[in-house]
Amino acid sequence: MEAGALFTLRDQARAERFQKLLLAWAPDRPVKIVHVCGTHEITIAQHGLRSLLPENVEVLEGPGCPVCVTSTQDFDCALQLAERGAILCTFGDMTRVPGTRMTLEEARAEGADVRVVLSAADAVEVARRNPQKPVVFFAVGFETTAPGTAAVLLDHPPDNFYVLVSHKLIPPALEALLSTPPVEISAFLAPGHVSTVIGAGAYRGIAARFHVPIVVAGFEPLDILFAIALVLRQLKEGRAEVENAYPRSVTEAGNLRAQALLREVFAVGPALWRGIGEIPGSGLYLREEFAKHDAKREFGVEGRVGEEKPPGCRCSDVLMARAVPTDCPFYGHACTPLTPIGPCMVGAEGACNIWYRYGGRPRL
Amino acid sequence: MCLAIPVRVVAVEGNVATVDMGGSRAKARLDALGEPVQVGDYLLVHAGFAIRRLDPQDAEETLRLWDELLSLTDT
Numbered sequence A: 001m002e003a004g005a006l007f008t009l010r011d012q013a014r015a016e017r018f019q020k021l022l023l024a025w026a027p028d029r030p031v032k033i034v035h036v037c038g039t040h041e042i043t044i045a046q047h048g049l050r051s052l053l054p055e056n057v058e059v060l061e062g063p064g065c066p067v068c069v070t071s072t073q074d075f076d077c078a079l080q081l082a083e084r085g086a087i088l089c090t091f092g093d094m095t096r097v098p099g100t101r102m103t104l105e106e107a108r109a110e111g112a113d114v115r116v117v118l119s120a121a122d123a124v125e126v127a128r129r130n131p132q133k134p135v136v137f138f139a140v141g142f143e144t145t146a147p148g149t150a151a152v153l154l155d156h157p158p159d160n161f162y163v164l165v166s167h168k169l170i171p172p173a174l175e176a177l178l179s180t181p182p183v184e185i186s187a188f189l190a191p192g193h194v195s196t197v198i199g200a201g202a203y204r205g206i207a208a209r210f211h212v213p214i215v216v217a218g219f220e221p222l223d224i225l226f227a228i229a230l231v232l233r234q235l236k237e238g239r240a241e242v243e244n245a246y247p248r249s250v251t252e253a254g255n256l257r258a259q260a261l262l263r264e265v266f267a268v269g270p271a272l273w274r275g276i277g278e279i280p281g282s283g284l285y286l287r288e289e290f291a292k293h294d295a296k297r298e299f300g301v302e303g304r305v306g307e308e309k310p311p312g313c314r315c316s317d318v319l320m321a322r323a324v325p326t327d328c329p330f331y332g333h334a335c336t337p338l339t340p341i342g343p344c345m346v347g348a349e350g351a352c353n354i355w356y357r358y359g360g361r362p363r364l
Numbered sequence B: 001m002c003l004a005i006p007v008r009v010v011a012v013e014g015n016v017a018t019v020d021m022g023g024s025r026a027k028a029r030l031d032a033l034g035e036p037v038q039v040g041d042y043l044l045v046h047a048g049f050a051i052r053r054l055d056p057q058d059a060e061e062t063l064r065l066w067d068e069l070l071s072l073t074d075t
Ligand code: SF4
Pocket: A312, A313, A314, A315, A318, A325, A328, A329, A330, A331, A332, A335, A336, A340, A341, A342, A343, A344, A345, A346, A352
């Protein structure tokens, strides 16, 4: 059977029963549930799930878009590498993000060789086919994407293959959101695919320390309603635990092989998140053994911090889960996917981009 | 970018699987998986790398979990 059909678990009757359950467990005070995953936001917006929630339950996307949180410093490094004659390979949305001297797309129009790839393995292919040129893979993404970068580095890539590493880790970002006052977050939905790699157990310390419920959620509409129901039940009962609402993909320990790849190739250090600032222990850095593939080191690029966000853009508040896209005066007027002002309108996982695509504030 | 899609394996060669992705063929690397893969298996693939083998029985298990919770309001 086709995989899509087998793992798509949709049915109207269960959706209605979930809605009844959510109303039965409606909290007696305003509740703000934050997820950190563009794919969650797409499911929520596409299926109008906010319209099924009790009046006082809000669900917001925090820093769940890797393209949106990539620092302007790293973009500046990429730009410098492309201008110095390297072939720069990266994921699609990365080429259109504003905030440095120019976007990578504009650099390409001026003659730089910027290419869109779908996988780290594709970037290695580009390096094999162009042995006379340095090829740099601008590696962004969370724990889901980083194992692929690690795998190609362990698989003896050619000498002309370099990585500009901008991978980031999700749990330290949750901690940062919970440590930056004013904190109004009642609970988190943890991202299902990041959790497939790191395991539900990775959040236990945070849930206990900050006394916040964390429920790992899948990506089908009913997966999300199920996870929200578990959150509301925890809040009702005064519990703050990690619950796994996506056990068909997530285990307690996660994907040990992928974790081993990450440990073998990367060390952990502080990273700059656009719109949020520096988060300790949230970035991945190449270990010494891979130094000859480290683009920053080999080419001595530093990167300047550019415009964090254009004046008036509320991306920082959106990424901190303190605002929704429609709170921004530019949303849908000056700022659209064709004329993006901030990174949240560029990335296909950015909240502004998703809300725009699925028609504004999806609460009926 | 964290979009991961369930696909069906149609061929395996070394650490690369050929997969059926809603009717079209694609390659998925198996380096990050850490378990053997056979033709007919279902994988969750993210940015060209499989991150999890999916068991169709787990889909049924999910429905059971949902119904268990949902039954709480039926009384
Ligand atoms: S609508 Fe545009 S300008 Fe406003 S917060 Fe979103 S990306 Fe920034």
